[in-house]
Amino acid sequence: MSEKVxxxxxxxxxxxxxxxxxxxxxxxxxxxxFSLVGPNGAGKTxxxxxxxxxxxxxxxxxxxxxxxxxxxxxxxKKRIGVMPQEFNAFERLTVKENVExxxxxxxxxxxxxxxxxxxxxWEAKNRQFHKLxxxxxxxxxxxxxxxxxxxxxxxxEPTTGLDPQARKETWEVIRTLKKMGKTxxxxxxxxxxxxxxxxxxxxxxxxxxIATDKIRNxxxxxxxxxKVSVEGRNIEKAEKMLKSFTEKVLHEKNTVIGKFKTREEAxxxxxxxxxxxxxxxxxxxxxxMDDVFSQLTGGRVDDRGELI
Amino acid sequence: MRSIIPVxxxxxxxxxxxxxxxxxxxxFPLMLLLLFGTIFGGTGTQKYTLFIxxxxxxxxxxxxxxxxxxxxxxxxxxxxxxKLDPEIDINTxxxxxxxxxxxxxxxxxxxxxxxxxxxxxxxxxxxxxLSTFSDFEKYSGSMNPDDLKAMREGKEKxxxxxxxxxxxxxxxxxxxAEENDMSAMAVEGIIESVINAFNNRLIGVEEQAMTITAxxxxxxxxxxxxxYLPGYIAAFxxxxxxxxxxxxxxELRRNGTVKRLAATPLxxxxxxxxxxxxxxxxxxxxxAVMVIFGWIxxxxxxxxxxxxxxxxxxxxxTFSSIGMILGGVIKDVEAxxxxxxxxxxxxxxxxxxxxPIEMMPGYLQTIAKFLPLYYFHDGLRSIMIxxxxxxxxxxxxxxxxxxAVFIVIATKVTxxxxx
Numbered sequence: 001m002s003e004k005v006x007x008x009x010x011x012x013x014x015x016x017x018x019x020x021x022x023x024x025x026x027x028x029x030x031x032x033x034f035s036l037v038g039p040n041g042a043g044k045t046x047x048x049x050x051x052x053x054x055x056x057x058x059x060x061x062x063x064x065x066x067x068x069x070x071x072x073x074x075x076x077k078k079r080i081g082v083m084p085q086e087f088n089a090f091e092r093l094t095v096k097e098n099v100e101x102x103x104x105x106x107x108x109x110x111x112x113x114x115x116x117x118x119x120x121x122w123e124a125k126n127r128q129f130h131k132l133x134x135x136x137x138x139x140x141x142x143x144x145x146x147x148x149x150x151x152x153x154x155x156x157e158p159t160t161g162l163d164p165q166a167r168k169e170t171w172e173v174i175r176t177l178k179k180m181g182k183t184x185x186x187x188x189x190x191x192x193x194x195x196x197x198x199x200x201x202x203x204x205x206x207x208x209x210i211a212t213d214k215i216r217n218x219x220x221x222x223x224x225x226x227k228v229s230v231e232g233r234n235i236e237k238a239e240k241m242l243k244s245f246t247e248k249v250l251h252e253k254n255t256v257i258g259k260f261k262t263r264e265e266a267x268x269x270x271x272x273x274x275x276x277x278x279x280x281x282x283x284x285x286x287x288x289m290d291d292v293f294s295q296l297t298g299g300r301v302d303d304r305g306e307l308i
Numbered sequence: 309m310r311s312i313i314p315v316x317x318x319x320x321x322x323x324x325x326x327x328x329x330x331x332x333x334x335x336f337p338l339m340l341l342l343l344f345g346t347i348f349g350g351t352g353t354q355k356y357t358l359f360i361x362x363x364x365x366x367x368x369x370x371x372x373x374x375x376x377x378x379x380x381x382x383x384x385x386x387x388x389x390x391k392l393d394p395e396i397d398i399n400t401x402x403x404x405x406x407x408x409x410x411x412x413x414x415x416x417x418x419x420x421x422x423x424x425x426x427x428x429x430x431x432x433x434x435x436x437x438l439s440t441f442s443d444f445e446k447y448s449g450s451m452n453p454d455d456l457k458a459m460r461e462g463k464e465k466x467x468x469x470x471x472x473x474x475x476x477x478x479x480x481x482x483x484x485a486e487e488n489d490m491s492a493m494a495v496e497g498i499i500e501s502v503i504n505a506f507n508n509r510l511i512g513v514e515e516q517a518m519t520i521t522a523x524x525x526x527x528x529x530x531x532x533x534x535x536y537l538p539g540y541i542a543a544f545x546x547x548x549x550x551x552x553x554x555x556x557x558x559e560l561r562r563n564g565t566v567k568r569l570a571a572t573p574l575x576x577x578x579x580x581x582x583x584x585x586x587x588x589x590x591x592x593x594x595x596a597v598m599v600i601f602g603w604i605x606x607x608x609x610x611x612x613x614x615x616x617x618x619x620x621x622x623x624x625x626t627f628s629s630i631g632m633i634l635g636g637v638i639k640d641v642e643a644x645x646x647x648x649x650x651x652x653x654x655x656x657x658x659x660x661x662x663x664p665i666e667m668m669p670g671y672l673q674t675i676a677k678f679l680p681l682y683y684f685h686d687g688l689r690s691i692m693i694x695x696x697x698x699x700x701x702x703x704x705x706x707x708x709x710x711x712a713v714f715i716v717i718a719t720k721v722t723x724x725x726x727x
Contacts, residue, residue, distance in 0.1 A: 052571050055726050074573060082571035088564040090318050092325035097318070104314035105572045128325070144568070 002030045005152050005183050006051060011060035013046050020046040022207035023060065028200075030151075033174065033184045037194045037289070038204035039299075039307035044187040045085050047204075048156050051185070052082050065152060078106070081145030085156040085187075089140060091130035095121055098129055099143050106148035115143050118180075119173050135166025142173055146182075153177060155186040159193060160305070171197050189305035191289035195219075201289070203296055205307070210296050215289070222295040223287025226266040229257045230273065232280040238273060245269040311574045315582035320589060323556075333552060333590060337544040338601055344536060344662055355385075356495050359414040361392040364421035371422035378417075381502050387495075398484065413495050416482040424479045431476040438466055486666050491535075493694060534610045537602045538692045539661040541612075542685035544598075545591045545620065546627045546661075550652040551645070553587055553631025558644035561635065576724035580632060584715070587628030591620055615697040616688060622707035623684045629714035636722040661685045680710050 006028035013021040021043040028034040036044040049055040051064050053073040062069045064076045089098040096112060103110050116122040119139050124132060129140065138158055145153050158174065159167040167190075174197055177184050188194050194201050195215055202212035211218060230238045235254050242249050242258035245265060250257045260266035266284070273282060294300050299307050323329045358381070364374040382389050392401075392414065402412055441463045444451075483499065485492030560566050569579060595612060602608035612620065631648065638644040656662070658672060659681040665673055676682045687703020690696050 053725075054567065054571055077571065077573045080571075082568070084564055084567045084571060086564050087568060089568065090322050090565060091563070092322040093318055097321070101314055101318050102572060105311045105569070105574045107310060148572075 002032075004028070005030050005065055006034075006185065007061075007063040008047075008051075009061045011047065011050065011062055012058045013043070013050060013055065014058045019207050021050070021057075024202075024204070024207075024209040025060075026202050026209060026212045028183065028185055030183050031178070031181060032199040033178055033186065033197055035185075035194045035198040035201045036187045036204050036209075037189065037191065037201050037293075039189055039301045040305040041206075042204040043207040044204055045156055048154050048185065048187055049084075052080065052084075052154055053077055054084075078148075079150055079152065081148060081150035081153040081182075083138070083141040083145045083153070083155045083158060085160070087138065087141040087156075089129045089137075089144060092128055094126050094128055095132070095140050095143070096125040098140060099147050102144045102147040108148050110147055110149055112147070115146050118176060119143050119146075120169075133166070135162050135169055138162065138166075138170055139173055142170075142177070146177075150182070152183045152185065155184060157187055157189070159188065159190065167193070189301050190303075191293055191301065195289040203293060205297050211292075218292045219287055219289065220262060222292040223289075224259075224291045224295060225287060226260045226263060227257055227285045227287075228260065228266055228270060228273070229255055229283045229285070230280050231255045231283075237276060238280060241272055241276065242269060245272075309575075309578055311578045312582050312585065315569070315574065315579065316585045316589075319556075319582060319586040323586065323590070329552070333544075333548050334594060334597055337540060337547075337594065337598065341536070341540050341598060341601065342605065344540075355388045356413065356491060356498075357390060358387040358495060358499075359390050359392050359412065360417065361394055361396070361398070361414060362417045362421075363394045363419040364417050365394065365419075366422075373422035373425055374417050377421075377502075377506055380506055381415075381499065384498060384502060386498055412484065412486060413492055414484040415499065416484070418480065418482070421479055424477060427474065428476040428478060431470070431473060434466060434470050434473075438463065438470075441466075493696075534602075534606075534608050534693055535689075536662070537598060537606075537608050537610055538616075538688035539685045541595050541598050541620070542623060542681060542688050543656045543659075543661040544594055545623050546681050546684065547652045547656065548590055548594065549587055549624065549627025549629075549631045550634070550655075551631075551648040552590075553583065553628045554634040554648035555641070555645050557583065557632055557635025558638060558641045561639075562641050570724050576722055577719060579724070580715070580719055580722060583632060584625055584628050587631070588621060588624040591624035592617075595620055610692040612692060613697075615700065616691045619684070619687050619691065619700065619703060619707060622704070622711045623688075625711040626680055626684075626707060626714050629711065629718040632718040633714065633721055636718065655679050655681050659685065680707070683707055 004027045006026075008027070009025050010023050011021055011025070012019065012023050024043075024047065036042075036047060038044055046055060050057050050069060051062055053069055053076050057069065065079050067075045067079075069076065090101070093101065095116065099112050099115065103112065113122065116125055119142060121136060121139050121143060124136060124140075129137065132140065142153075142155065142158070145155070155174070159170045162170060171193065174184060174186070186198070198215055200212070200214050201218065203210045203218070211222070213221070228242070230242070231254060232238075233254070235251070235256055239249060239251055239256045242256060245268060246258050246260055248259035258269060260269065263286075270282070270284070273280070290300065297307075302308050323333075360378060360381075362370050362374050362378070364371045370378075378389065381387055392398075398414060398416075441459060444459065445456075481499075481503070483492075483496055485495070557566075566579075570576075599608070599611065602610075630651070634647050634651075635644050638647055658668075659665075659676050659679045660668065660673075661681060665676055665682070668676070683703040683706040687700035687707065690699040690703070
């Protein structure tokens with residue numbers, strides 16, 4: 001694995017009577033898109049803001065790019081790019097002016113035209129920030145985070161409140177960041193987003209980090225395995241065959257569903273199925289992050305980020 | 309620190325592009341200036357009310373000379389003269405007539421005014437004649453001895469006459485005015501110049517060998533606008549800070565702009581200084597606009613000098629720091645604006661910025677003296693109208709201390725972490 005850019009060890013944050021972050025540990029590696037995923041109030045933003053040096057940890061250690069969040073605030077802030085939650089810029093400044101402002105604060109002279117073109121906001125460069133759509137505003141926010149050419153970007157809930165189209169466009173922008181060689185740390189309550197966009201994720205609920213792994217591993221561990229459903233006449237033949245590979249077989253009318261723990265098991269069964277194919281209609285579905293989440297927590301997260 | 313200028317520029321640009329901001333910072337003050345300036349005294353030349361209590365009476369009538377003096381005062385066209393019965397005891401009268409209290413400028417003409425003046429002028433004239441004789445004696449070489457003798461005899465007689473005259477003393481006029489009445493100084497100056505002219509005429513030295521143009525202190529063709537302008541400038545710099553900066557800061561905090569900036573290497577002190585710099589710039593812009601507007605509409609002549617600029621700077625720092633404190637402490641935007649209004653409006657009206665503080669009841673005047681705005685507008689008035697920066701030293705002291713204290717508090721309460 002490549003170099004660690006974030007190292008979090010037993011991190012705790014306590015507000016008056018609430019433990020917002022409860023002894024969590026994880027690492028983030030260079031060049032990946034990592035996400036903390038969970039419902040509202042899970043402690044994602046608190047964690048991100050500790051890493052951005054916007055909050056002090058109560059206990060535990062956190063290093064960002066090798067610097068201690070308690071001691072090296074200046075060094076960290078110089079090297080990271082940030083888009084806070086419910087991000088806002090100076091409303092009456094134009095897109096270009098806002099990006100320029102951030103560059104001047106960092107004391108750098110980036111190729112702003114290039115950044116704006118890369119993220120698709122060049123056409124809107126002279127429009128005032130408050131006149132932009134939500135999706136465009138997020139892109140400008142990412143441009144601002146990119147202005148200092150940081151190695152590591154923190155995007156806190158980058159797609160919350162956006163319509164599905166704008167959300168997908170933002171994903172494209174985030175993928176562009178990865179292509180640029182940046183490490184991206186984001187938070188989200190959209191399971192689909194994490195599944196499609198991220199390399200690794202940590203599932204967070206009530207201040208605790210329940211599982212951290214590659215998305216693929218999370219899904220194969222907690223996603224409920226792979227479902228193979230077969231439809232057609234002479235379905236009994238298929239059912240008998242599936243049962244020789246797995247105990248979990250369901251028969252509903254003219255459909256048989258077999259559940260497999262791993263892809264390997266499923267592929268063996270599929271190979272046989274195709275051999276005896278009798279005009280079967282075969283469908284393969286794999287569990288997703290939604291299933292991972294409900295498997296881990298017994299709940300689901302709705303569109304607004306609430307735990308149900 | 310290098311970030312101050314870009315952040316300041318961003319704040320100014322943002323402000324210039326907000327129509328409501330411009331309205332409340334510039335147009336609203338101008339509207340009020342127009343309104344109040346018109347209500348209080350029209351656009352004519354300011355007249356000062358001067359009460360005169362003439363004790364120099366003969367058979368119940370004013371003596372000729374005291375009447376002539378009063379007429380001379382009236383002829384300046386600066387005073388609106390009202391006569392007070394000499395029977396009245398001023399101290400009780402002032403207390404019994406509250407409406408009288410706010411501009412009691414009273415000139416007392418003492419009993420014996422005419423007599424003393426004649427005696428004094430006689431002594432002066434005789435002295436003039438005697439010294440003329442002495443001058444003649446220096447050139448006596450070419451004189452007829454008889455003439456010289458006659459002259460010396462005359463001189464001796466005159467000297468004897470003078471010795472027999474009662475000792476002449478100067479007439480002392482008493483001018484009473486409220487201690488804090490700025491305009492009283494102007495009034496006193498004008499009376500003094502009338503006295504000088506009157507003295508000269510009385511002695512009868514018509515042709516003066518030397519003249520001096522007396523420009524009475526701070527009397528610069530005042531218009532009502534002149535009187536009100538410094539008060540307006542002070543009041544609106546205060547509202548821009550206490551209401552404007554509060555609203556701006558709490559809104560930038562609410563909408564996440566502050567958090568966005570806090571996540572950059574920008575330091576908290578740079579952020580505070582950028583805001584104060586912006587408010588100071590606004591204060592100077594407002595001053596310039598008000599002065600130009602006042603000049604066009606009200607023929608105002610008061611121009612801010614270096615002292616006024618320094619005091620305006622202190623005021624802008626003080627009040628924008630108060631704004632930063634309110635905006636930094638109160639989380640809710642509405643509540644922060646409410647707090648700004650709740651502080652600014654009573655202060656604006658209680659401090660006497662819009663009208664002479666003397667018009668207000670005593671207890672309100674006491675309250676006014678606890679308000680920073682009082683020292684701000686009082687000092688500004690002293691500098692801009694009275695042309696008397698030393699009269700503003702208390703204002704400089706208090707505003708200097710307050711600006712330092714509030715900027716420190718603002719730095720303490722502004723949160724750059726745990727936003």
